[in-house]
Amino acid sequence: MSLETFLLRVDRLAGGRGAGIMISEDARTHPKTARAFRWITWLLVVELVIGVGALVVAMLLATNGESVGFAVWMRTVVVLGMTVTLFYFAWRAKLGWRWGYQRLRLFAQIFPVITLVMAAIPGLYPAWMVTEQIIFSLIMIGIADFLTSDHMREAYRKPAPTT
Template sequence: MTWESLLLKIDRLAGGRQAGMRIAEADRTHRKTWRAFTWIWSLLGVEVLLGVGAVAVALVLASSGAAVPIAVWVRTIVVLGMTLTLGYFAWRASGGWRWAYQRLRLFSQIFPVVTLVMAAIPGLYPGWMVTEQILFSLVMIGIADFLTSDHMRHAYRPLDPGSKAPPT
């Protein structure tokens, strides 16, 4: 079994019926598509740094004897895992997989809302975690902005029902 065949099985699980749909090669290699993904990768890198930083702060606080609420531990681990999942979606989307673009776009629009709502619950998180959540949301909104640009929506548009899908 090759790596690509394993990834296609993961794609089938994550992408459902649309797992085999790719965009046209001209759209995938277009300079605006690559520029958008360059920014998206950079912003996802910032998200990973924020996530790792949050884990580090929690570890330092806990090791110095400060009480670190369970909500902080859960949030840091879950968000770091989500960010790595978004990285997988971005990687597959940059390869032209439409399902991955759709998932990345959807989650980059939903996560900031959920994160900001959670940050607004009084007493749930300490101040430093609320600040981290606000920064996380702002960066995620930036990712969503690139994904919803006219060019990206056109490049990853659904195919007409009568047309054939580009080869996978």
């Protein structure tokens, strides 16, 4: 089985019924689309760096004998896993798969809310992680802003039903 065949199976799992819908080549290669994905990629790289940084901080604290709570460890693992997933969605969306755009936009709009609510729970995370979560949320809001622009919504609009 080729890599692309495998990825199409993953796409079917992640994208559901709409997994096979692609946007037009003109919309995919439009300069505004390309620019949006350049920004989104860089913002996701920043998210990845922040996530790895949080893991490094937690590891340093733990190796120096400080107590690092289970919530901190889970948060770092979840953020890194989520960021990898968002890279996959962005990559597939950049190739023109509508489902990738939809998933990326959905998560970019939902994750900041969840993250900020979790950060607001008193005593759940140390101050450094609350700060990390706020920064993470702001970057995700930036990604969502690119994805919900008029151009991107038009480029990835739902195709008209066929008769």
